[in-house]
Amino acid sequence: MDDINKITYDPDRMRKEINSLKEQKNAIILAHNYQVAEVQDIADFTGDSLELARKAATLDNDVIVFCGVDFMAETAAILSPDKAVLLPAAEANCPMADMISAGELRVLKERFPDAAVVCYVNTTAEVKAESDICCTSSNAVKVVESLDEDRIIFVPDKNLGSYVSRFSDKEILPWEGFCFVHDRITPQDVKEARNLHPEAEVLVHPECRAEVIDLADGVYSTSGMIRHVCSSPGKEFIIGTEIGILHRMKKECPQKTCYPLSSQAICTNMKKTDLNKVYNSLKDLTPQVVVPEEIADRARKAIIRMLEVR
Ligand code: 13P
Ligand code: SF4
Numbered sequence: 408m409d410d411i412n413k414i415t416y417d418p419d420r421m422r423k424e425i426n427s428l429k430e431q432k433n434a435i436i437l438a439h440n441y442q443v444a445e446v447q448d449i450a451d452f453t454g455d456s457l458e459l460a461r462k463a464a465t466l467d468n469d470v471i472v473f474c475g476v477d478f479m480a481e482t483a484a485i486l487s488p489d490k491a492v493l494l495p496a497a498e499a500n501c502p503m504a505d506m507i508s509a510g511e512l513r514v515l516k517e518r519f520p521d522a523a524v525v526c527y528v529n530t531t532a533e534v535k536a537e538s539d540i541c542c543t544s545s546n547a548v549k550v551v552e553s554l555d556e557d558r559i560i561f562v563p564d565k566n567l568g569s570y571v572s573r574f575s576d577k578e579i580l581p582w583e584g585f586c587f588v589h590d591r592i593t594p595q596d597v598k599e600a601r602n603l604h605p606e607a608e609v610l611v612h613p614e615c616r617a618e619v620i621d622l623a624d625g626v627y628s629t630s631g632m633i634r635h636v637c638s639s640p641g642k643e644f645i646i647g648t649e650i651g652i653l654h655r656m657k658k659e660c661p662q663k664t665c666y667p668l669s670s671q672a673i674c675t676n677m678k679k680t681d682l683n684k685v686y687n688s689l690k691d692l693t694p695q696v697v698v699p700e701e702i703a704d705r706a707r708k709a710i711i712r713m714l715e716v717r
Pocket of ligand 1: 440454455456457529543544545586612614627628629630
């Protein structure tokens with residue numbers, strides 16, 4: 408097979424080559440809901456963090472091409488240590504995940520020895536290894552409520568921590584991390600969007616600030632928003648999360664109209680993967696995500712414990 412990106416970047420040819428490489432290598436392509444349209448369209452499965460983790464835990468492929476950011480591919484690698492997990496854009500990271508280190512978490516655990524540690528899946532493998540249980544945006548409340556402890560160290564997202572505390576009597580001790588994409592959405596953005604589209608329902612992600620959540624009609628994970636748009640009798644929706652999600656909404660619920668709450672809500676890291684990188688990654692089986700065994704074994708316990716919460 409020739410190296411097609413040296414010749415030309417022809418999307419149709421690229422798609423054919425990717426599909427044939429996928430078969431040759433017994434690979435599957437997983438993509439997060441924020442990925443660019445061409446990547447979502449070539450993926451075998453597109454979902455939110457919890458769906459992607461559940462999927463990664465059950466696959467029998469030899470190779471997983473993970474189109475997302477580093478912590479998501481790490482989670483897949485931890486759950487599937489015998490498979491090659493590829494992150495086509497090696498530099499795609501989540502700045503929020505890097506806002507707390509394992510050392511900082513250890514200091515917190517010493518200060519609050521009676522507290523359980525819940526880490527958002529948007530964390531490094533080292534931080535997961537220091538945690539009792541992991542959570543995602545779609546199960547954070549259930550995860551916290553599943554614990555016996557009354558005091559919870561919640562890392563790293565202060566906004567998700569504050570959202571969980573609305574539904575729990577437990578004492579939540581949030582770390583001061585945040586997602587730059589969601590944290591910069593303002594109440595003014597909601598007011599302006601409602602003025603423009605007075606009939607539309609406002610749906611936001613729990614990584615948004617409390618004052619934005621107060622103004623919303625519903626709070627959902629990314630896939631939760633897609634399900635709500637498709638199943639709700641409403642016809643118009645204002646979507647308060649990263650704008651890549653609008654592609655799936657248009658595809659899966661073409662009869663509904665979805666507007667971005669903020670056109671600035673773009674996660675640059677989620678946009679680093681394209682067809683060319685997926686092709687190269689499959690061709691060379693690189694860049695591969697490898698988590699050291701000792702860290703992976705401890706982190707896996709926190710992830711599996713989360714997957715067992717229903
Ligand atoms: P979801 O799990 O809701 O897809 O969120 C992932 C994420 O990174 C949101 O910024
Ligand atoms: Fe991280 Fe925010 Fe990007 Fe999600 S949208 S991957 S939380 S930076």
